[in-house]
Amino acid sequence: MLAPVEICSDGRLELSDAVKLALVDHCGAIIIDAPPVNALSAAVRRGIFESVRAANADTAVRAIVIACAGRTFIAGADITEFGKPPQPPALNEVITAIESSSKPVIAAIHGTALGGGIELTLGCHFRVAVKDAKLGLPEVKLGLLPGAGGTQRLSRAVGPEFGVKMIVTGEPIGAPEALDHGLIDEIVEGPAADGAIAFAKKVVAEQRPLRLLRNDDSKLVAAKADRSLFTAAAAAATRKNRGMNAPLACAEAVSWTLDTPFDEALKKEREAFLKLVADDQSKAQRHAFFAEREAVKVRDVPDGVKPRPVGRVAIIGAGTMGGGIAMSFANSGIPVTLIETGEEQLTRGLGMMQKNWDATAARGGIPADEPTKRMALIDGKVGIENVGDADLVIEAVFETMAIKKEVFTAIDAHARPGAVLATNTSYLDINEIAAVTSRPQDVLGMHFFSPANIMKLCEVVRAKQTASDALLTATMLAKRIRKTPVVVGVCHGFVGNRMLAVRGLQGEALLKSGALPEQVDAVLTRFGFSMGPFAMGDLAGLDIGWRSRQDRGIRWDIADAICEAGRLGQKTSKGYYRYEPGSRAPIPDPEVEQLIDGTCKRLGLTRRAIGDQEILERMIYPMINEGARILEEKIAARPGDIDVIWLHGYGWPIHRGGPMFYADLVGLKTIVERLEFYARSLNEPALRPTALLARLAGEGASFASLNTATNPG
Template sequence: MTAIYEVRGSVAVITLSNPPVNGLAYETRKAAAAAIEQAENDAAVKALLITGAGKAFSGGADIKEFGSPLALAEPNLLSLIALVEACSKPVVAAIHSVCMGGGLELALGCHYRVVAPGSKIALPEVKLGLLPGAGGTQRLPRALGVEPALNMIVSGEPVNAEVLAQVPGQKLFDRVLTGDLLAEALAFAEAVADKRPLPRVRDLKAQHAKPEAFFQFARNSVGAMSKNFPAPLRCLEAVAAAVNMRFDEGIRNEREGFAALMVTPESKALRHAFFAERAASKIADVPDSTPLRPIAKVAVIGAGTMGGGIAMNFLNAGLPVTLLETQQAALDRGVATISKNYEAQVKKGKLKEDKYQQRMALLSTTLAYAEIADADLVIEAVFEEMAVKEAVFKQLDAVMKPGAILASNTSTLDLNKIAGFTRRPQDVVGLHFFSPANVMRLLEVVRGAATAKDVLATVMALAKKIRKTAVVSGVCDGFIGNRMIEQYSRQAGFLLDEGCSPAQVDRAAEKFGFAMGPFRMGDLAGNDIGWAIRKRRYQEKPGLRYSKSADLLCELGRFGQKTGAGWYDYAPGKRDAIPSELVAKMLDQHRAALGITPRQIGDEEIVHRLVFSLVNEAAHLLEEGIAQRASDVDMVYLSGYGFPLWRGGPMCYADTLGLFNVQQAMKRFARNPLDDGEFWQPAPLLARLVAEGKSFT
C-alpha cells in the first residue's frame, strides 16, 4: 500500500508510504483518497491524521510521473486536496523532515498542521521553471503572510519550520511539537476533534498594507534577478492574485500560469536538467547494490592550485586528507592557499571560525609516499605529462595498501596507459576535477578498461558526499568535456580568420547565455594550455586543421590574465577584458597573409557554429560509447562549462531547435571553404536520428 490506514483510538491515521520521499504518485493519491472516505464513513472516527512514513512527510509530485498523464489522473492533487478540505471531520497534517511542493500544498489543505522541529518546508517548483499548481500560491500567502510566502515561492528554497513558526501572525503551523511526533499529533487531533467550524486556509485573507507598491517593487527586483527565466515573475503574479482575487479565481489563475509555464522551453530545459542530474549517477552495468569500498582517509599528490582545491572538497566533507609534495616549500604554499581560501569564507560569513579550525585540523602534509600508504583513496594532481604520471603511479603501486583506489586528475591523457603503470589496473580510475576544484560542481569519472565496478560505485557515491555532479566518461583524448571544447575552440579560431574579433565572438556567446565566451575563457584558463595541446595534435593528427591565430598570440607571450595580456589587455590587478589593438593588428596581418578578405558574420552563425560543433562531437562520443547518454553530455556542459541552464545543455538545445534543422545548418557550414568541411559531416548517430524523426533526449 502506498497509503497505510489505521485507527488509533478515535483518530484515523493515514500514512503516506511511497519511498524515498512519499511522492504523491497516482497510486498514493488514490489510496489516500480511499482512506479519507473510509474515515468519513466510520462513526467511531472523530478526526484524521495525515503523516508520512520514513524520512519525509512528502516531497511532492512523484518524479517518475512528472509530465506524464498519470500526474493528472484522478484523483489528481487538486482533487485530493479538495477532498481533504471538504472532510466533515478535522484533518491534521503531522509534518516532519521534508514537506515540499505538493506535500506542502496537501498540508495547507488540511484543517490543522503540527510540525516537528528541523522540518524543511518549501515550494520549489520555480526551480523547474514552474509555479506551484495545486493551490500553493493561493494558500501559502493566506497562511504565512504575503511577503514571506512570496519569498519562498519565488526562490524555491527550503526554510526550517521553526523559522516560519516565528513569523508574526502566521497560521501555517498550529503547533511545533517537541516530543514524539505521532503521540503528540494524536493528542492534538483528539483535542480538536469536536471543534467547529473547521478552519480552512482558503477562508483566510491574503492581505498587505500597500499591495500595489509592494508588488511593483517586487516585480522590479524579481525581474532583474530572473532574466531568461519566466517562472519567477509568473509566480509573483500568482501571489498577487491571492491578494486581488477571490480564492477560486486565484486557483484558476494559478492553473493557467502552471499550464503556460509547462510548455515553455525554459521549463522543459530545467526539467531536463533535473532528470539528467539524477540519471548521470546511474551506470548501466553497475547495480545500485554494488558493495562500496570504505573511504575514511584521502591522500592528494600535488599541493598546487588543483591539488589544494581537490583536498578542500574532502576536508569540507569531514574526511582527513594528507597532501604530498616533493618540496617542503611547495607544501607550505599549498597549505597557506587552503587556509587563505577558508579565511576568506569566514570573513564573508560563509563559514564559522570553529568549522574552519576543524577542517584545517583534518589536513596533514608529507614528503614521503610511505606516509600515505594507508589512505583508502589517493588522487594525483601533478603536471599533465605522461612521464610525470608514470613516475607517480609506479610509486603509488609500490606503497599503497591493497584495495586502495588510485585516481588520476588527468584532463586529457590515456587513463588505460596510466593504469598500465601499476599491477592493479582494476583499482585505477580517473577523477577529473574542474578548476577551481573546490568551487566547480562537475566531476568527470573516467572509467578505464579494467576499472572495477566497486571502484566506480564507490567514487560515484563519494561524489555525492563532496557535493559534486559526477558524470561517467570512457577513455579518449579529452574525455567528454575537453574533447568537445576542442571543436568549439577550433570554430572560434576559424571565426577570427574569417573576420570576427575576439570581442564579437565572446559577445555573441555571452548573449546566447554562456557564462563566458571562448576567448575570455582562454585568457582565464591560460592560452599556453591550449598551445601545448595543439603542439601535440600537430604531431599526432597532422591533417587536423586549426586557425594559427592562437599560436601567433602565444608566440607573443600573451597567455592571458596570468601574464596581463592575452586575447585582451588587462590592467594590473584587474580582470576586466579590454579589447587589444595589438591583437586586432595581429589578426589583420594574419588574414592578409592567408589572402582572406574579412566578412561580416552575424551572431546566429557565430553561436550555431560554436554550439553545433559541441553537438556533432558529442554525437560521435555517444556513438563510440564514451558518454552513456545525451543527458550526461548536457550535465557536463551545464555544471562545468557555463552552458546556459535555461537552454538545458547542447543536446537539449539541439532537440529544441529540431535535429533536422541542426543537420541542415551543418551542411551549410561544410560548404564554407575556410571552415573544416570534413568535421561538419553529421555524425552517424545524428544522421540516423534525423532519418528516424527522433531526438537525442
C-alpha cells in the first residue's frame, strides 16, 4: 500500500486524519484510512472532497486514484451517523466533485465495496479491482434504496436488467462477474492501489476519454426499445419480496433510467430514499441490523475474560440435527469428530452430509471440489469415548432428559479437562443436565435450528454455573461458523420455543373459537411469514408436538384429535391440510373442518365467525406478552435479543422488525387494552398483560426504552 504522507507537490498538508493525498508517478493517490471498514463518515467525505479539489489544482497531477488502507475498500455509510443531522459535504456532492474532475479518476477496489462505497466508485471515470473483491448495493436490506445516484449510475454501468437484480436483492458480486457486466474496467494483480496507478498511467498515455456514467446511455438502448426486457427482470427480482416496500421502490427507481432525464431521476431517487427512511419498514430493518450486532455482546462477563481455544469439535449424534451442526463447522474449516452408537447410523449420517454438499455443488452454490474437502474434515467414529481430543463437545441426541443425562455422564468421563460441553436441547433444563457432570462450569446450551447447516440462529444458553470463558467460547465459535448467537437463560423452551408455544396455544384456541387452519395461516402469511403455523406444523411433523405434550401430560383437544386420526402432516399426506402425491402444497380438507366441529361439539363449545384482525391480535399479542415476561425473568437481556431470535430462528418478517419492535410500532397501550379485552371475553386469565408490559404502557414508554443491566441466567 502507498505511504499517504505527502499532499501532492506542495509537501505536507493535512486535509483529514482519515484521508491523505500522495503524489506517486504523477498520480494523486487519495488514501482513505478509517478503520475498521473505511466507512463514509463526514470526515472521510470531507477528506475525499478536498483531496479531489487539491489534486485537480496541482499541475503535477495527471490522474487521481482513490484507494483504501486496511482490509477493505469503503464498506458503506458510517452507521454511527444514522438518525443524526446530516453533516456536509453530502455524498452526492463528493460524487459530483469526482465526476466533474478534469483529470481521470480511478477507483482501486479491494475487500468489499458496498453501498455508498460503490456509489462513490460509480462517480469515478474508471474502476479496477483485485480478483477477490466484492461489490454490491445492500441498502434494500435496511429497507432503503441507494440514495446517492446508485440506481441511475449502476444501471448505466451494467444495464438496467442486471442493475435491478443487484439493487433489489442487495447481494454483492465478485470481481470477475463485475468485469463481465462492465461494473469494473480491469482486474489487477497485487495491491489495488498499485494496480490502479498502473492503469491510470495507461489512461493518460492513451489519452482515453473520461467515461461519465451519467452521460452514457449505451446499455439502456435495448430496454428502451423493448421495455419488457426490464419489466421481466424487475418482476423476477421482486418476486420473493411480498409486502415489502423497499424492493418495489428500488425497481421503480431503476426504471427511471429508461424514461427520466438523469438530473431529474437523481432528484426523484433522493425523494424516494427520504420517504423510505421515514417508513416503518425501514425503521424495522434498521432496528434488526443494530439488534443483531448488539445481541453478540455478552453482558456481565468480567473484563479480560477470553474464549477458550477450539481446534476440534465433537458432535454426538449423526441424525438430522447432528449432521447439520457438523456441516456448519466443516463449512468454516473446523475439524469435526462425528460420533454415533453404531456403524449403520454413522454411515447413514455421513451419506446424508455427502448428498447435501453434492447437491449444493450441483446447483453451483460451492465449487465442485468442495464436498470432498469438507467431508475430509469429518472423522466418523462409533462410541462416546472418541470425544477425548475435542475442545468443544455438542450433544445432539433425542430430546429426552433421561437420554441427555446418560450421554452427559459418558461425556464427563471421557472429555478432556477444560472442554466446553454443550447440549443442543430445544426445551430441557440445562441445570439438571449439568448436575450429572463433575464440571457444571463447562456446561451450556447451543440450541441450533433446523436445518442447522442453513439456519443462522444459535441460542447460547447460560446455566447457573456456566463459566464466563465457556460462554464466550460458544458465542465466538457460533460467530466463526457464521451463526447469529444470542445468549439466553434457562427455562422451558428458552426464548424462541417458549414464545412459539404461546402462539401454538392461541392457534388451538382460535380453531375452537371458529377459525379454520387456512384462515389463520393466510392472516400470518399476509403479515409476512413465509408459512402459516398450521402448514409449518404439517411440514415439521405433527407427531413431534403430540409426543412432547404426552410426555408432559398436556392435551390440546383439536391438535391431538388430528393426530389420533392418523393425520401427522406431510409425512402421511394429511395433517391440518391434505397433500397430493409428490406435492408440498397444502390443500384445505373438509375432513379437518369436520374433526374440528366434532371436537368442539363434544366439548360443548359454540364456534363463530372470526375476523382477520382478531386472528392477528390473538396470534401475535400473547407472544409479545410472553416476551415481556421473559424480560421480567431476565431470560433475555434485551428486547432486541428476542427480536433477533424470532427474525433468524422462526421466520419473523424482517420488515416487521421482530415481535418486541412490532409492539412498539403498534403501541404498548393498544396491546395492553386488547389483551385485557381477550382475557375477559375469552375467560383466559393467562392473556392478562404482564407487570412489565402494563407498566411500560402506563408510562407511555416502549420496549426500546429498556436497558436491562443484568445478564440472563
